[in-house]
Amino acid sequence: MSDSGISATPRPAGERAELLRIWATPQGWRLPSAVNNTVIGLFYLGAAFAFFLLAGIVALLMRTQLAQGDATFLSQDLYNQMFTMHGTTMMFLFAVPAMEALGVMLLPQMLAARDLPFPRLSAFAIWAYVIGGAVFFSTIFYGLAPKGGWFMYPPLTLTAYQPGDNADFWLLGIGFIEISAIAGAVEIVVGVLRTRPPGMTLSRMPIFGWSMLIFAGMIIFAFPAVILATMLLEIERAFGWPFFTAARGGDPLLWQHLFWFFGHPEVYIIFLPAAGLVSMMVPTFVQTPLIGYRLIVVALIGTGFFSFGLWVHHMFTTGIPSLSLAFFSAASIAVAVPSGIQVFSWIATLAAGRERLRLTTPALFVLGFLFIFTVGGLTGIMVALVPIDLQVHDTYFVVAHFHYVLVGGMVFPLFATFYYWAPAFSRRALSERLGRWSFWLMFVGFNVAFFPMHLTGLAGMPRRVWTYPGDIGWDGLNLLSTIGAYILAAGVLVFVVDLVRNFRPGGGAGNVWNAGTLEWLPNDVYSTRSIPLVTGRYPLWDQPNLARDVEAGAHYLPDAPTGGRETLVTSTVEAEPQYVLQMPGAGWSQVLAATFTAAFFLLLTIKLVWIAAVCGVLAVLFCLVWAWGLDPGPARGKVAVGAGLTLPSYMTGPQSHSWWAMVVLMLVAASLYIAYVFSYLYLWTVSPEVWAPAGAAPLPPLSRPLVAAAAFLAGLGLIVVAGRSLPPPGQRGWVAPIALVVGACLLATAVATEILGHIEMGLEPQATAYAAMVFLAGALAGQVVAAVLVMALFVAARILCARTDRERRNSFDHTLQLARYAVGQSLFGLLLVHGFPRLVA
Amino acid sequence: MVRGIGFVRALLGLLAGPSIWAGHFGLVYGGHAALCGAGDRLPLVARADLPWLLLVATGSAVIALLALAVSGRLTGWLIGTSDLPDEADFLVRVARLLSALSLFGVLASGAGMIVLPGCQLLR
Ligand code: HEM
Ligand SMILES: [Cu+2]
Numbered sequence: 001m002s003d004s005g006i007s008a009t010p011r012p013a014g015e016r017a018e019l020l021r022i023w024a025t026p027q028g029w030r031l032p033s034a035v036n037n038t039v040i041g042l043f044y045l046g047a048a049f050a051f052f053l054l055a056g057i058v059a060l061l062m063r064t065q066l067a068q069g070d071a072t073f074l075s076q077d078l079y080n081q082m083f084t085m086h087g088t089t090m091m092f093l094f095a096v097p098a099m100e101a102l103g104v105m106l107l108p109q110m111l112a113a114r115d116l117p118f119p120r121l122s123a124f125a126i127w128a129y130v131i132g133g134a135v136f137f138s139t140i141f142y143g144l145a146p147k148g149g150w151f152m153y154p155p156l157t158l159t160a161y162q163p164g165d166n167a168d169f170w171l172l173g174i175g176f177i178e179i180s181a182i183a184g185a186v187e188i189v190v191g192v193l194r195t196r197p198p199g200m201t202l203s204r205m206p207i208f209g210w211s212m213l214i215f216a217g218m219i220i221f222a223f224p225a226v227i228l229a230t231m232l233l234e235i236e237r238a239f240g241w242p243f244f245t246a247a248r249g250g251d252p253l254l255w256q257h258l259f260w261f262f263g264h265p266e267v268y269i270i271f272l273p274a275a276g277l278v279s280m281m282v283p284t285f286v287q288t289p290l291i292g293y294r295l296i297v298v299a300l301i302g303t304g305f306f307s308f309g310l311w312v313h314h315m316f317t318t319g320i321p322s323l324s325l326a327f328f329s330a331a332s333i334a335v336a337v338p339s340g341i342q343v344f345s346w347i348a349t350l351a352a353g354r355e356r357l358r359l360t361t362p363a364l365f366v367l368g369f370l371f372i373f374t375v376g377g378l379t380g381i382m383v384a385l386v387p388i389d390l391q392v393h394d395t396y397f398v399v400a401h402f403h404y405v406l407v408g409g410m411v412f413p414l415f416a417t418f419y420y421w422a423p424a425f426s427r428r429a430l431s432e433r434l435g436r437w438s439f440w441l442m443f444v445g446f447n448v449a450f451f452p453m454h455l456t457g458l459a460g461m462p463r464r465v466w467t468y469p470g471d472i473g474w475d476g477l478n479l480l481s482t483i484g485a486y487i488l489a490a491g492v493l494v495f496v497v498d499l500v501r502n503f504r505p506g507g508g509a510g511n512v513w514n515a516g517t518l519e520w521l522p523n524d525v526y527s528t529r530s531i532p533l534v535t536g537r538y539p540l541w542d543q544p545n546l547a548r549d550v551e552a553g554a555h556y557l558p559d560a561p562t563g564g565r566e567t568l569v570t571s572t573v574e575a576e577p578q579y580v581l582q583m584p585g586a587g588w589s590q591v592l593a594a595t596f597t598a599a600f601f602l603l604l605t606i607k608l609v610w611i612a613a614v615c616g617v618l619a620v621l622f623c624l625v626w627a628w629g630l631d632p633g634p635a636r637g638k639v640a641v642g643a644g645l646t647l648p649s650y651m652t653g654p655q656s657h658s659w660w661a662m663v664v665l666m667l668v669a670a671s672l673y674i675a676y677v678f679s680y681l682y683l684w685t686v687s688p689e690v691w692a693p694a695g696a697a698p699l700p701p702l703s704r705p706l707v708a709a710a711a712f713l714a715g716l717g718l719i720v721v722a723g724r725s726l727p728p729p730g731q732r733g734w735v736a737p738i739a740l741v742v743g744a745c746l747l748a749t750a751v752a753t754e755i756l757g758h759i760e761m762g763l764e765p766q767a768t769a770y771a772a773m774v775f776l777a778g779a780l781a782g783q784v785v786a787a788v789l790v791m792a793l794f795v796a797a798r799i800l801c802a803r804t805d806r807e808r809r810n811s812f813d814h815t816l817q818l819a820r821y822a823v824g825q826s827l828f829g830l831l832l833v834h835g836f837p838r839l840v841a
Numbered sequence: 842m843v844r845g846i847g848f849v850r851a852l853l854g855l856l857a858g859p860s861i862w863a864g865h866f867g868l869v870y871g872g873h874a875a876l877c878g879a880g881d882r883l884p885l886v887a888r889a890d891l892p893w894l895l896l897v898a899t900g901s902a903v904i905a906l907l908a909l910a911v912s913g914r915l916t917g918w919l920i921g922t923s924d925l926p927d928e929a930d931f932l933v934r935v936a937r938l939l940s941a942l943s944l945f946g947v948l949a950s951g952a953g954m955i956v957l958p959g960c961q962l963l964r
Contacts (some may be wrong), residue, residue: 193848294931297937305859306946309866321877322963326953327870334946572848573932574925685878817874840882 009554016529022560023114023526026586032127033586035119036525041105042505043427044126047133048098052411053492054137055089058082061487063449067482069470079466080147084170085140087150091266092174093133095410096219099273100125103212104416107188109424110206112550113195114527114557114567116187117657119583120590120626125180125187127594132180135602136173139166146170149464151259152233154244154252159237167775168237168605168620175230176601178223179262185216185223186664192216193572194268194657198556199517199534200575206517206537207290210297211276212734214304218265218272220664221308222671226262228679229255234778241765241772243679249690249769253318254682258675260311267405268307272300274413275342278366281420282346284515285363285640286353289538292345292493299338299345306335306685325386332384339377343370360513361435365416368443372408376401379454394464397457403450423509424519426502434498449484452477516541522551530642531557531568534575553642556708561639568641569657580639580649581657582632589626593619624794631658633808634729652809662814666821669784673825676780677832680773684836692837697764697771699837700757705830707756711750716823718743719792719816727799727807735798740815745824747785754778754830777829784822791815846923846932854920858909858940864915865902865947869895869954877960891959899951906947909940916940 028036034040062082065074074082104122108115108714116122126551139145146166148157184547192213194206205604232243233255242248245257283525290296296728316325347370350357357363379401383389392398415438423429456477461468468474511520516538521528532555536542549555553698565583596619603612634650641647653659689695722740727733755778758771765775798804804811853860872894880888909916916936923929957963 060846181904200927201928201931294935295938297935298942301856301859301935301939302942305856305863305943308863309870309946309950312870319962321873321960322962323953323957323959324870324873326957327866327873327950328947330953331866331946334949337942337945571845573851574845574928576845595887681875687877688879688882812879837885 007830011558015553015559018560019526019529020524022563022565022585023524025525030586033588033590035115035584035590036118037104037108037115038120038425038525040123040126041101044101044104044122044129045098047126047130048094048101051089051093051133051137052098055086055094056141056309056489056492058086058089060485062086063464063482063485066468066478068479069468069472070476071467073363074466076466077147078143081140081145082168082465083139083464084147084149084152085145085326085386088146088170088174088775089133089137090406091150092177093129093137093209095270096181096266097129097408098414099215099270099410100181100188102273102277103184103188103215105425106208106421106519107191108195108527110208110517111191111200112197112518112521112528112531113191115565115583116191117195117567117569117581117583118187118190118661119585120587120708120793121183122187124590124594124626125183127591128183129177129180129586131595131598132173132177132601135598136169136177139169140789144169151263152255153259153491154236156238157233158244162813165606168234171230171234172601172605172810173239175227175234176597178227179597181219182223182668183380185219185668186661188216189220189664190657191661194569194660195325195567195581196570196575196576197534198568198570199532200570202573202575204534204537207279207293207296207300208273208276211272211279211300214300215269215273215276218269218304218307220667221671222262222265222269224668225258225675228675229258230261232258232679235772235776239766241490241775242769243772245769249687249695250682250772251683251686251769253315253686254678254679256315256318257311258679259684259699260314261308261675263314264310265307267402268303269392271409272303274369275300275374276411277413277417278346278369280517281366281416283347283360283538284420284513285357285360285366286350286819287356287514288349288353289516289541290345291348291352292341293537295341296345299341302338302399302841303335306331306338310335312802313389314784315385316386317393320736322386329384329386329796333381333583336377336381341349343374346370357755360419361430361439362420364436364439364443365412365419369408369412369416372404372412372446374408376404376406377527380405384640392457394461394462395457396453396454399426399463400450400453400457400652403446405451407450412442415439418495418499420513422503423512425505425508427504427507427509428502429512430502430511432496434494434501438491438494438498439794441494442488443491444780445484445487445491446487447484449481449488452480453482456481509542511547521547529553530558532556533643546648556643556645559642559643562636563643566649568647569651573819577641577645577647578655579643579647579651582636586624587629589622589629593622593626598623620790621644624790627811628803631804631808631810633803650808652813656810656811658814659817662817666817669821669825673780673828675777680777680836683769683773684840688840691771691840692770693841695770696768697758697762699834700761702834704757705754705834708750708753709827709830711746711753712823712826715743715746715750716819718746718821723812723816726804726809726812727802729805729807730802732800732802737799738813740792740799740812741796744785744789744819747819748782748789750826751778751782751785754781754826770781774833777833780827781822781829784818784825788815788819788822791818844924846921846929850919850921851932854916855936855939857916858906858917858936858943860898861902861905861909862943862946865898866950868898869950872898873959880960888960892954895951895954895959899947899954902947903944903951906940907946910937910944913937 199600235241242250244250244252312328313332529551530553532550565585566580569578569581596615599615636649638646639649718739722736725735763771765772876888917933920932
C-alpha cells in the first residue's frame with residue numbers, strides 16, 4: 001500500500017516504452033513540429049530571453065548616448081526609435097511572453113498533467129510570436145522602427161505627423177502578437193481549471209497556478225482594449241476614419257483610455273506570475289509551508305481586480321476633472337494593500353524558517369526582488385498622488401519608478417526562477433559561484449543605474465530626450481546611471497556564460513532543493529510516469545513515498561489506454577477525475593498557420609496587400625487542416641485509467657475542455673466589444689454635435705434594423721435546426737449541412753443589410769468620428785460572423801465526410817456557441833447604433 | 842463520486858465582493874464623467890443629481906460589502922456546498938476577505954466625494 005491509498009500492483013512491462021514512443025520529441029529538422037510543453041516552452045523562454053538581451057543592448061546604447069550632455073553618438077531620430085523599440089520589446093516581446101513561457105513549461109509539470117490541453121495552440125502562439133517578433137525587432141536595423149514611444153500616442157502617431165510605415169509596424173506587429181498572448185491565456189485557463197491531478201482541489205493548488213489563472217483572466221479582459229485601439233489607429237492611418245482627429249469629432253484621449261485600460265493591468269500581468277513564482281520558491285528556501293496561503297490568493301485576486309481601476313493615473317495631467325482623478329488615485333493606493341499582503345507573507349515565511357535559510361543564488365535574487373520592488377512600490381504610491389504626479393510626470397523620476405517595479409518585480413524573480421528551476425530541466429544545475437557574481441553585479445548595477453534617475457527626474461530632466469545641455473548639472477548623475485547600466489549588463493553576461501557552460505536540457509538533475517511540489521517528481525518526455533493522487537499543498541512533503549509510487553505507475557494513467565497522447569481532466573473545484581483528454585501530437589499545420597498569419601500581418605504593413613491576402617487565406621486553410629484532425633469522437637469508449645477507475649475518453653457539452661476554450665474566446669470577443677461600446681459613448685460625450693441627427697446623415701428608418709435583426713434571428717434558428725438534424729453516428733446527412741450554411745449566410749446577409757442601410761443614407765466613415773463608429777459596429781459584427789461562416793462551412797464538410805454527427809459533435813457545438821454570441825453582439829450593436837442617437841436626440 | 846461545487850456558481854460567489862467594487866467604480870467614474878461631459882443632454886438625470894447619485898451608489902456598495910464580509914452564511918449560500926467541507930470553507934473565507942478588501946477600495950474612492958466638488962479641474 002502506498003501512502004495515498006493507491007495500491008502498487010506491479011505494472012505490466014513495456015508500458016514505459018509505449019509512453020516514450022507516444023511522447024517522443026521529433027528530432028533533427030522535424031524539431032519545429034514538436035508540441036511537448038517542455039520542448040516548446042523552453043524554446044519560448046529562450047526566445048523571450050533573447051529579446052531581453054536585444055532590448056538590453058538597445059538600452060545600453062541609449063545610456064551611452066546619455067552618459068554626458070550634448071553627445072552625438074546617436075541621432076535624435078534613432079534615439080526615438082530606440083526608446084520605442086526598447087520599451088515595446090521589453091513589454092510585449094520579453095515580459096509577457098517570458099511569463100507565458102513559464103506557464104507553458106512549468107504549469108503542466110506542477111499539475112502533473114502530461115501536457116497543456118491544447119498543445120498545438122501553444123505551439124501556434126509561440127511560432128507566431130517568434131516570427132512576428134523577430135521581423136518587428138529587425139526594423140530597427142533599417143530605420144523603419146516605430147518612434148512614438150511604447151504607448152504610441154496619437155496625434156503624434158497619425159499619418160500627418162508620422163508618415164511612412166514605422167508606426168504601422170507597431171500597430172500590426174504588436175496587435176498580432178497580442179493574439180498569441182490570448183491564445184496562451186486560453187491554454188492556461190483551461191489547463192489550470194481542468195487538468196489538475198486528482199485530489200488537487202482549488203485550496204491545494206500551487207500558488208503559481210493561482211497566479212497564472214489570474215494572469216490569464218487579466219489578459220482576457222485587458223488585451224482586447226489595446227487590440228481595439230490598434231485597430232482604430234490603423235484604420236485611421238490607412239483609411240482616414242477620424243477616431244482620434246479632434247477636428248472631425250474624434251479625440252486623441254480615446255487612445256489613452258484604451259491603451260491604459262490595457263497598459264496598467266499589463267504591469268500586473270507581468271508582476272503577478274513573478275509573485276507566484278516567488279511564493280513557490282520561498283517555502284523551499286526555508287523548508288516551511290507558505291504562511292498565509294489564503295491571504296495570498298486573496299491578494300492575487302484583489303490585485304487582478306483593482307488593477308483595472310487604475311488606468312487614469314497615467315492621464316493625471318490630461319485635464320480630467322479632479323474628482324475623477326481622485327477615484328483613480330484612491331484605487332492606485334488601494335492596490336498597494338494586496339501587494340503588501342504578499343510581501344508580508346513572504347517575510348513571515350522566511351522568518352518562520354530562518355534557521356534553515358541558505359543564501360543560495362535564487363534566494364539572493366528573491367531578496368533582491370523584495371528590496372527593489374518595495375522601493376518601486378513606495379515611489380509608486382508617490383506618483384499615485386495627483387499633486388506629485390503633476391510635478392514628476394514624464395520626467396526621469398517616472399523612468400526610475402517603473403524600472404524599479406519592472407526590473408525588481410519581474411526580472412529579478414525571473415533570474416531566481418532560472419536558477420531555481422534549471423535543475424528540473426537540465427541535467428546539470430547552474431553554478432552557484434557564477435550565480436552569486438551575476439546577482440551582485442546585477443543588484444549593485446541596477447541600483448547605481450536607476451537610483452540616480454529619481455534625482456535627475458526631480459532636477460527636471462524629461463524622459464525621452466536624446467540629449468541635454470552639458471552645463472546644467474545633469475552630467476554627473478547621468479554618467480553614474482550609465483556606469484550602473486554597464487555593471488548590470490556585466491551581471492547579465494555572467495549569467496549567459498553560466499547558461500552556456502552548465503545548462504544541458506533534457507532530463508533533470510532531480511529534486512535538488514528538496515521542494516514539495518509536483519514538478520520535482522521524476523519525469524520524462526511524457527511528464528510523470530503516472531498522475532498522482534494529491535492529498536495536500538506540498539505533496540512531496542506530505543506523501544513521502546509519492547515519488548516512488550508515481551514512478552512505479554501506481555497512480556492514474558500509468559499507460560496510454562487510448563493509444564495516443566492523453567491526459568486526465570478533472571473537475572474545477574474538487575479535482576474529481578472526469579474523463580481522458582485525447583490530444584494531438586507533433587505536426588506541421590500549426591507551424592504553417594503561424595507562419596502565414598505572421599506573413600499576413602507583416603506584408604499588410606508594407607502594403608503588399610495581394611500577397612498578404614494570399615497568406616491570410618493560407619493561414620486560415622492551415623488552421624482548418626489542423627482542426628480537421630481534432631474532435632476524435634467517442635470511438636474508443638471508456639478506458640481504464642488505473643487505480644480501478646474507468647473514464648470516458650471523449651466528452652461533449654459544457655463539461656468538455658474545448659467548450660471552455662470557446663467560452664474564454666467569447667469572453668475575449670465580448671471584452672473587445674465592450675471596449676468598442678465604451679469608445680462610442682466616450683466620443684459622444686466629447687463631441688455630441690456630430691452625432692446623428694445633429695451633425696451627421698440621419699439614421700435609416702427603423703424598419704431597416706428590424707429586418708437585420710430578423711435575419712440574425714432566422715440565421716441562428718437555422719443553425720439550431722442544423723444541430724437537431726445532425727446525422728446518427730457514422731452516417732452522413734444533407735439537412736444539417738445545408739441548414740448550417742444557409743443559416744450562416746443569413747447572418748452575413750444581416751450584417752450587409754445593416755451596413756448598406758447607412759451607406760444608402762449617405763453616411764461616410766471618413767466624415768466624422770460618429771460615422772466611423774457606426775461603420776465600425778458593422779465591421780465588428782462582420783468579423784465575428786465571418787468566423788461563424790468559415791466554421792459553418794468547415795463543419796458542413798465534416799458532416800458530409802461523416803466526421804461530425806449526433807455524438808461526435810464538438811465542432812458543431814462550438815460553431816453554435818459562436819453563432820449565439822455573434823447574434824447577441826450584433827443585436828446589441830443594432831440597439832446601440834439605432835437606439836442611442838434617438839434616445840439622446 | 843464527490844458532489845462538488847458548480848464552477849460558475851463558485852466563481853460568482855468568490856468574486857461577488859470584487860465585482861461590487863468594480864460595479865461601484867464603473868458607476869461612479871462613468872456616472873461622473875458622463876454627467877460632467879453630457880449632463881444637459883442625458884435623459885432622466887441631470888448634473889445636479891450627481892451628489893446623491895454618488896452617495897446612493899457608494900452607500901449601497903458599502904452595505905452589500907459589509908454584509909458579504911461579515912456574514913459567512915450569506916457568502917456560503919452564494920458559493921454553494923461541497924462534499925468536501927474544507928473546500929467550501931476555503932472558498933467562503935477567501936470570498937469574505939475579498940469583500941473586506943473591496944470594502945476598503947470602495948471607501949477609498951468614496952472618500953474623494955466628500956472633499957472634492959464634481960466636474961471641476963481645480964488647477
Ligand atoms: C536591463 C536594464 C535596462 C536599462 C539599462 C534600461 C534603460 C532604459 C532607458 C535608457 C530608457 C529610455 C528612457 C528615456 O529616454 O525616456 C528606458 C525606457 C523604458 N524601459 Fe528600460 N531599461 C532596462 C530594462 C527594462 C525592462 C526589464 C523593462 C520592462 C520589462 C523596461 C521597460 C522600459 C519601458 C516601458 C520604457 C519606456 C519607453 C518609452 O518611453 O516609450 N526596461 N529604459
Ligand atoms: Cu499604471
